[in-house]
Amino acid sequence: MDILILEDNVERISSFMAVLHDHHVEYCMSSKSCVKLLYERKWDWLFLDHDLGEEHLVGTGYDVAVWLEAHPEFMPAKGVILHSSNAVGRARMAQALPDSATQLPDAWTMSDLEDRLKSRED
Numbered sequence: 001m002d003i004l005i006l007e008d009n010v011e012r013i014s015s016f017m018a019v020l021h022d023h024h025v026e027y028c029m030s031s032k033s034c035v036k037l038l039y040e041r042k043w044d045w046l047f048l049d050h051d052l053g054e055e056h057l058v059g060t061g062y063d064v065a066v067w068l069e070a071h072p073e074f075m076p077a078k079g080v081i082l083h084s085s086n087a088v089g090r091a092r093m094a095q096a097l098p099d100s101a102t103q104l105p106d107a108w109t110m111s112d113l114e115d116r117l118k119s120r121e122d
Contacts, residue, residue, distance in 0.1 A: 001044040001117075004076070006034045006061055007083075008052045016047070019110045031059025035067050043076040045117070048101075050082075050089030062089060065096035075100055081116060 003020060005027040007013050013027050028034045030052060038046070046068075048061035061084060068075055080101045084090045094101045102116055 001078075002042070003045045003047065004028070004034065004037055004043045005047040006031070006052070006064060007047070007049045008058070009049075012049075015110055016113075019114060029053065029058065031061065031063040031067075034064045038064075038068070038074045038076075044078045046076045046080045048080055048082050048084065048093055050084035050086045050093060060089065062092050062096065065093040065101070068100075069096045081113070083113070 001023045003023050003025045005013065005016055005025065006029075007016065007027055008029045016027070017025060026037065028037060034046075037043075046064075048064060050061040052058045052060055061082070065080070068080070080093075080097055082090045082093050082101050082103045084093070090103055094103050
């Protein structure tokens, strides 16, 4: 599977890479670079974080969700996983992508992530 991850936390990126080592995974740290990668190729999954560094410089995951809402032809084939620990931001992203997004719970673990991926593989 081809997975694109929007995340600015290096430790969390390392955790994703360890769990998803059997897949082609790329990550980005800004909403602008995420949209660019979505535009350039087809993805199976997109993982979205909401809060990214200095938001005025790099945007938020919500910016990507709104862009996808306006450009559904770039929606990843299997969907979007919202992994942000910001519950309000995660809910806003889910509202922008009601048919495509899966929210992870507030205190999610990497095994929660694996379960979500497996449940949507069919």
